[in-house]
Amino acid sequence: MSSTPSAAPQVVLLHPDDNVLISVTPLARGSVIDFEGREYRLNQDLALGHKLARRDLPAGTKILRYGAPIGSLYSDVKAGEWVHMHNLKSDYLASHTRQGRARGDSGE
Amino acid sequence: MNNSSQQQAALRGYPRADGRKGIRNVVVVAYLVECAHHVSRRIVTQADHSEVHLIGFPGCYPNEYASEMMRAICTHPNVGAALLVSLGCESMDRDALLQTVRESGRLAELLVIQETGGTASTIAEGVQRVQQMRTQLDAQQPVPMAIEELVVGTICGGSDGTSGVTANPAVGRCFDALVADGAACMFEETGELIGCENIMADRAATPELGKLIQECVAKAERYYTTMGFGSFAPGNADGGLTTLEEKSMGAYSKSGSSPITGLIKPGDVPPTGGLYLLDVVPDGEPRFGFPNIADNAEIVEMIACGCHLTLFTTGRGSVVGSAISPVIKICANPDTYQRLSGDMDVNAGKILTGEATLDEVGQEIYQCVLDVATGGQSVSEALGHQEFILTYKSFEPIGPGCLPVRQL
Known part of the structure; x- marks a missing residue:
């Protein structure tokens, strides 16, 4: 995968208040995303429809998607990092995977 | 998106007595307890018609919600006829359901497996009833629907x-x-x-x-x-x-x-x-x-x-x-x-x-x-x-x- 920014859209911002971007195509580790004049270098593969941090976000930050809160970070996240179950938890009911309940259960 | 007006006349529906119209004219074969599921499924399979559908409720214990849902579904505008299949000893009030569906102007029949000679004869009887229902429904003409x-x-x-x-x-x-x-x-x-x-x-x-x-x-x-x-x-x-x-x-x-x-x-x-x-x-x-x-x-x-x-x-x-x-x-x-x-x-x-x-x-x-x-x-x-x-x-x-x- 090229490390130069691509012209085709790779991520979208769904709402101006959002602090995450959504991938609209699978993105490989090492890719550089150019969005709103800012470059994000991916330190992991990102599948279609996943989230990456729009800026550095400390633990406890409410993640906004569609301009609405979708949970809180339980660890620090750098700009361009993947935001998913390893750092984001529900503020309502904990999610679960086939292996069991997600980390960051609000009851913890 | 605003091209609806020229499309309105194109819809067609089967008119029902309650004033609603259906976009399909389905025969439902409904098992009233899991024990009647196999017989009902065989009836549907043998009827082999895209508008003969299998529905049902598996429980033997009474449940007001399930009874109400069966009533609502058997009298859905897309449904033209219902064949109810009962084992015979379950709690679902089959007579009330049959009466409700008939009063809605639909064709409705009830087969009780325990009173129809068991599995094989109920399947045979059911297939025949469904074919009769289909013949009547297939003769119905849809009307314009808004x-x-x-x-x-x-x-x-x-x-x-x-x-x-x-x-x-x-x-x-x-x-x-x-x-x-x-x-x-x-x-x-x-x-x-x-x-x-x-x-x-x-x-x-x-x-x-x-x-x-x-x-x-x-x-x-x-x-x-x-x-x-x-x-x-x-x-x-x-x-x-x-x-x-x-x-x-x-x-x-x-x-x-x-x-x-x-x-x-x-x-x-x-x-x-x-x-x-x-x-x-x-x-x-x-x-x-x-x-x-x-x-x-x-x-x-x-x-x-x-x-x-x-x-x-x-x-x-x-x-x-x-x-x-x-x-x-x-x-x-x-x-x-x-x-x-x-x-x-x-x-x-x-x-x-x-x-x-x-x-x-x-x-x-x-x-x-x-x-x-x-x-x-x-x-x-x-x-x-x-x-x-x-x-x-x-x-x-x-x-x-x-x-x-x-x-x-």
């Missing part, structure tokens, strides 16, 4: 990170157009709207309805907390969704932007056009397990509310259809569409690949609704999908504040 007579539901299943970006807001655009045409549209699964309660309340037709919507979502949260799991499947996480409220926000966009006209429960038919929220989470203390064990249980509840067809969005790739009312499948994810295009009616993933806009896909879904409502088969319908689930539940009736339109 768009405002249409009731359309929406559901999402196998959601991923693309669902809330493409297919769900595209269905929202279609819903806005249908509601503008005067149709009744409904969205549901309050357990998948946890996190959206306040924005939904702001869209309610009256402040009282807004408060009832908030209470209804709070009930869903309590219920799912007791169950120990939210409505969030492992595949949702594989597809990029992290939390229940993230899934909710994406699901919520299916509702479009019309005001919310009313809050209904399974079996309640919308009294007018408009946008309705269907509360599918049981009332009272959790008793019978998860509100809906899989997507088809929700589709069945929307059918019990009169839905003629269902718009089903999927990111991961659901393949289901439904008995009675056709399911239109809208695929959110372009990669999934590539893998499962033979199961999809609409590729909303092309919004991500830049081949279409949200408005264009919304228009395509709207056109697909008109096609299916004029007799065209949806993809899942043509593939023979006729899933059906009905389980135990309990509900309190809705209060007057849920349907403010009735108070005007």
Whole structure:
């Protein structure tokens, strides 16, 4: 995968208040995303429809998607990092995977 | 999206005594307990007709909700005739159900296996009755039907990170157009709207309805907390969704932007056009397990509310259809569409690949609704999908504040 920014859209911002971007195509580790004049270098593969941090976000930050809160970070996240179950938890009911309940259960 | 006027005359429906019209003329074969399931399935298989569908309730113990659902479904406008199949000793009030279906002007027959000589003779008798019903139904002619007579539901299943970006807001655009045409549209699964309660309340037709919507979502949260799991499947996480409220926000966009006209429960038919929220989470203390064990249980509840067809969005790739009312499948994810295009009616993933806009896909879904409502088969319908689930539940009736339109 090229490390130069691509012209085709790779991520979208769904709402101006959002602090995450959504991938609209699978993105490989090492890719550089150019969005709103800012470059994000991916330190992991990102599948279609996943989230990456729009800026550095400390633990406890409410993640906004569609301009609405979708949970809180339980660890620090750098700009361009993947935001998913390893750092984001529900503020309502904990999610679960086939292996069991997600980390960051609000009851913890 | 505003090309509805020239389409209105094109719809056709089978007129029913209650004034509603059906876009299909189905014979349902209904088992009244699991013990009659095999016999009923054999009847349907041997009838081998795309408009002979298997439905039923497996439980032997009585349940008011299940009885009400069977009544609502057997008298659904898409149903022209019903063959009830009873073992003979179960609790379902078969005589009352038979009488209700007959009084609705439909053909209805009852076979009790214990009184019909057992499995083989009941199957033979059932096949004959179904063929007689089909002959009569096939002679019926549909009449013109207006768009405002249409009731359309929406559901999402196998959601991923693309669902809330493409297919769900595209269905929202279609819903806005249908509601503008005067149709009744409904969205549901309050357990998948946890996190959206306040924005939904702001869209309610009256402040009282807004408060009832908030209470209804709070009930869903309590219920799912007791169950120990939210409505969030492992595949949702594989597809990029992290939390229940993230899934909710994406699901919520299916509702479009019309005001919310009313809050209904399974079996309640919308009294007018408009946008309705269907509360599918049981009332009272959790008793019978998860509100809906899989997507088809929700589709069945929307059918019990009169839905003629269902718009089903999927990111991961659901393949289901439904008995009675056709399911239109809208695929959110372009990669999934590539893998499962033979199961999809609409590729909303092309919004991500830049081949279409949200408005264009919304228009395509709207056109697909008109096609299916004029007799065209949806993809899942043509593939023979006729899933059906009905389980135990309990509900309190809705209060007057849920349907403010009735108070005007």
